[in-house]
Amino acid sequence: MIITIGRQHGSNGHDIARALAQELGYACYDKEIVDTAAENSDFSKEILHSYDEKRVSPYIVPVPHYLGLNESFRLNMQVASAQFDAIRSLAERGDCIFVGRCADYVLRREPDLVRVFIMADEDFRIKTMMARQGLDETDARKLVRQVDKDRASYYRYYTDQIWGERENFDLILNSAKIGVDGCVQVIKEYIAAMK
Numbered sequence: 001m002i003i004t005i006g007r008q009h010g011s012n013g014h015d016i017a018r019a020l021a022q023e024l025g026y027a028c029y030d031k032e033i034v035d036t037a038a039e040n041s042d043f044s045k046e047i048l049h050s051y052d053e054k055r056v057s058p059y060i061v062p063v064p065h066y067l068g069l070n071e072s073f074r075l076n077m078q079v080a081s082a083q084f085d086a087i088r089s090l091a092e093r094g095d096c097i098f099v100g101r102c103a104d105y106v107l108r109r110e111p112d113l114v115r116v117f118i119m120a121d122e123d124f125r126i127k128t129m130m131a132r133q134g135l136d137e138t139d140a141r142k143l144v145r146q147v148d149k150d151r152a153s154y155y156r157y158y159t160d161q162i163w164g165e166r167e168n169f170d171l172i173l174n175s176a177k178i179g180v181d182g183c184v185q186v187i188k189e190y191i192a193a194m195k
Helices: 013-024 031-039 045-051 069-091 122-133 137-159 175-194
Strands: 002-007 027-029 096-099 113-119 171-174
Touching (some): 002 013, 013 027, 027 069, 031 069, 122 137, 122 175
Parallel strands (some): 002 096, 002 113
């Protein structure tokens, strides 16, 4: 069984994935995807983290003086490819949960795949980020909007689909209404109903 969790920033998708993995005894991969990609490619963790879930346009990216625009764009594509290879490799290890990074699309042909998207209203997500990172409301709002914009762009670029669109997921859950534990319970019940 493979579960993928897409999430809006501040919706607690990471916490839901970790709690679900603990209850089910599954491996959970979030930043571990980046670490695995670094281990199995020529890219450093720093490069992989700097491109993580961000679509990079060769026309607007400030690049180091030694990289041309085309090389920077090519690097972005290679980094995403390394992450997608890492996702496929990790999926072969057994029951697991993936957080973000187009895993729902990369693994779409897996027979036992459950694709989940976690959302919440913006006020909830802003308050979450204020508490989590000690930000004021203005900075938290900017952060939530920018990260969601990056994720939507990244998803659209590499999948040619709309991030968060219901046709791409089996479950869409509102964590502001049912919390982390409620989301975990609903996903478990969905999996049980599949068997």
